[in-house]
Amino acid sequence: xxxxxxxxxxxxxxxxxxxxxxxxxxxxxxxxxxxxxxxxxxxxxxxxxxxxxxxxxxxxxxxxxxxxxxxxxxxxxxxxxxxxxxxxxxxxxxxxxxxxxxxxxxxxxxxxxxxxxxxxxxxxxxxxxxxxxxxxxxxxxxxxxxxxxxxxxxxxxxxxxxxxxxxxxxxxxxxxxxxxxxxxxxxxxxxxxxxxxxxxxxxxxxxxxxxxxxxxxxxxxxxxxxxxxxxxxxxxxxxxxxxxxxxxxxxxxxxxxxxxxxxxxxxxxxxxxxxxxxxxxxxxxxxxxxxxxxxxxxxxxxxxxxxxxxxxxxxxxxxxxxxxxxxxxxxxxxxxxxxxxxxxxxxxxxxxxxxxxxxxxxxxxxxxxxxxxxxxxxxxxxxxxxxxxxxxxxxxxxxxxxxxxxxxxxxxxxxxxxxxxxxxxxxxxxxxxxxxxxxxxxxxxxxxxxxxxxxxxxxxxxxxxxxxxxxxxxxxxxxxxxxxxxxxxxxxxxxxxxxxxxxxxxxxxxxxxxxxxxxxxxxxxxxxxxxxxxxxxxxxxxxxxxxxxxxxxxxxxxxxxxxxxxxxxxxxxxxxxxxxxxxxx
RNA sequence: GCCAGCGUGGCGCAACGGCAGCGCAAUUGAUUUGUAAUCAAUAGGUUACCGGUUCAAAUCCGGUCGCUGGCUCCA
Numbered sequence: 325x326x327x328x329x330x331x332x333x334x335x336x337x338x339x340x341x342x343x344x345x346x347x348x349x350x351x352x353x354x355x356x357x358x359x360x361x362x363x364x365x366x367x368x369x370x371x372x373x374x375x376x377x378x379x380x381x382x383x384x385x386x387x388x389x390x391x392x393x394x395x396x397x398x399x400x401x402x403x404x405x406x407x408x409x410x411x412x413x414x415x416x417x418x419x420x421x422x423x424x425x426x427x428x429x430x431x432x433x434x435x436x437x438x439x440x441x442x443x444x445x446x447x448x449x450x451x452x453x454x455x456x457x458x459x460x461x462x463x464x465x466x467x468x469x470x471x472x473x474x475x476x477x478x479x480x481x482x483x484x485x486x487x488x489x490x491x492x493x494x495x496x497x498x499x500x501x502x503x504x505x506x507x508x509x510x511x512x513x514x515x516x517x518x519x520x521x522x523x524x525x526x527x528x529x530x531x532x533x534x535x536x537x538x539x540x541x542x543x544x545x546x547x548x549x550x551x552x553x554x555x556x557x558x559x560x561x562x563x564x565x566x567x568x569x570x571x572x573x574x575x576x577x578x579x580x581x582x583x584x585x586x587x588x589x590x591x592x593x594x595x596x597x598x599x600x601x602x603x604x605x606x607x608x609x610x611x612x613x614x615x616x617x618x619x620x621x622x623x624x625x626x627x628x629x630x631x632x633x634x635x636x637x638x639x640x641x642x643x644x645x646x647x648x649x650x651x652x653x654x655x656x657x658x659x660x661x662x663x664x665x666x667x668x669x670x671x672x673x674x675x676x677x678x679x680x681x682x683x684x685x686x687x688x689x690x691x692x693x694x695x696x697x698x699x700x701x702x703x704x705x706x707x708x709x710x711x712x713x714x715x716x717x718x719x720x721x722x723x724x725x726x727x728x729x730x731x732x733x734x735x736x737x738x739x740x741x742x743x744x745x746x747x748x749x750x751x752x753x754x755x756x757x758x759x760x761x762x763x764x765x766x767x768x769x770x771x772x773x774x775x776x777x778x779x780x781x782x783x784x785x786x787x788x789x790x791x792x793x794x795x796x797x798x799x800x801x802x803x804x805x806x807x808x809x810x811x812x813x814x815x816x817x818x819x820x821x822x823x824x825x826x827x828x829x830x831x832x833x834x835x836x837x838x839x840x841x842x843x844x845x846x847x848x849x850x851x852x853x854x855x856x857x858x859x860x861x862x863x864x865x866x867x868x869x870x871x872x873x874x875x876x877x878x879x880x881x882x883x884x885x886x887x888x889x890x891x892x893x894x895x896x897x898x899x900x901x902x903x904x905x906x907x908x909x
Numbered sequence: 910g911c912c913a914g915c916g917u918g919g920c921g922c923a924a925c926g927g928c929a930g931c932g933c934a935a936u937u938g939a940u941u942u943g944u945a946a947u948c949a950a951u952a953g954g955u956u957a958c959c960g961g962u963u964c965a966a967a968u969c970c971g972g973u974c975g976c977u978g979g980c981u982c983c984a
Binding site for chain 1: 945
């Protein structure tokens, strides 16, 4: 009998897929204890614990998959049944996690369970009519997951799967994953010789090779220019402070587990005992900027003060969280703190959003915003929270940015906007953040003098546009699939002489381009032109300049673009103006 | 940090108890090419580290370190 899942919603299909998977595991490993098995974006999972010390290995996925297909073939119905709480407790007597869930449900409500073959689950439903409708699925991976997402709870095994309405959707999804893997920035970083990681440093500490360093520098130079245009001033602050400073800022109390501390010997005291000073490496740039603000007296006329820094911070994050450049232990933030008066707050937030918009559209990112408001536990006056939250929300409205509100998700010291951008293959990333901070101006006792010469506390806006240079670099690499636009490419052009007689002319061209500030390489190997082109293509160099007898005679270069192919002979001036036109304006 | 998996020339991989191999890259030589890969030769490895089992270990076992996928956390 043909069962077509097309008319059922995806999350129902996925939820039912999770049940089929659980039923398969139940049959293969009687006595398995189950956690939860919901539908998620792109698929489903089930958390479970095999009996005894048994553990699932990757090879089990194929076995479970085969068993699932048997269950699908049998086309077993999903049967719903209502139960009292007591009956449910009896039914799930050997399922401790299910019992825990039952206990949390209201007493007077009847529970529902769904049966599917040997597997019965506490479940609200709804489900597909029968297992025959679970068709286009695949088990993806095995992972560990804490019961209830709580690291104090036991760890279960989680099986992830994906499931769809149509065969084409499943294929498309698997192709998407393949494409994402091809674009993995770690892979591109290796292939394009941009960065690496040494076991001696560990996963969180990228080593930028010359080409990677060049890209980062280009990105930074570009952003720095934009910031100066927008009235920012640049600061530089130390990477290390005495621990006292971190106690003052509050980071010691709230952030100590993620910080790098070290003792420095300071000689001996009078009794001959070794003395030490305790320092910590900065996990954030904020305190330095507070100290700079506090180093001078400020008039209301000085505000707003927009202070930025490409500040490298180090955070001792849990070893398991590192992920290439996306999540490092040392990274550089494009950090800024804006000190302003209450009457300037609206305008400053708008300026931040304008900058976000400029930056994101430069790279062709679409984005959405999330506004997080006052949490229950928070500091500061109602007036300030209202003022700052309104400033954020009004700016979002004024810019017509698509945003959602996350009530009570703000930091205890202020509300914030997070920007989520969408890359070339539809994945979203969080980069920019704009947050008000009432805590640090307080902690550092920052003031300005008002028109009537009284002291006022400035409002402080903390913002990062790219977020972290490393993460943004990683996102850019994946967004462009490694083919960076010419203004960011570490090598903009490779000169390809057709034979060794052309080397002289090639060196001329190289000198002229390098003199004009072009990042150019000469491929002088005595290899066939085609091989040199292939190499340049693989390195994703935007332009190839092919030089033969014709070009030498005319004083031109044959231009080949990485994606557009052969563009014919052009003068060096034309090539230069082409490069210029490709820079963001 | 936790769960699972994986560590073999610079990179990508093979060998899975019995002489550690292939491709790319590199080096040298030949070749001089018109828009995605010319040919040949050479060099390169205490198979992450420590210990154990065995006549014999890259391979099996234990430990350490590192990495990867997730979970928790987060820019």
